[in-house]
Ligand SMILES: [Zn+2]
């Protein structure tokens with residue numbers, strides 16, 4: 391677990407992450423491809439472990455029934471994906487690793503939605519890989535909730 395600081399490209403939004411896991415994951419779903427331009431590589435941060443400076447500079451788009459994505463209104467950097475549905479991940483921030491001032495010590499350990507991954511590139515790390523169906527089975531709220 392480490393503390394990390396980071397910011398958007400222009401610096402209007404800055405944040406500190408406390409006690410975050412050094413392991414992080416990548417998402418290859420088509421929404422993440424379109425939003426990030428490649429795949430989303432993010433570290434998962436509980437809501438009480440992030441301090442945000444300049445939050446008034448964010449814009450937010452509800453991208454699905456379970457999550458929203460925020461970006462800097464000044465420079466356009468995507469700053470986080472946040473889970474809005476109930477469940478164990480409710481309220482968590484998924485912060486792009488590229489926003490960290492220093493990503494040393496961080497390690498890509500998992501990739502999800504590998505069944506729809508872009509055929510144009512692959513990451514060299516030996517990761518735990520899950521298809522979209524496997525992800526939905528593991529994380530979707532039970533029927534009727
Ligand atoms: Zn910015």
Ligand SMILES: [Zn+2]
Nearest residue numbers: 417418419422
């Ligand atoms: Zn995704």
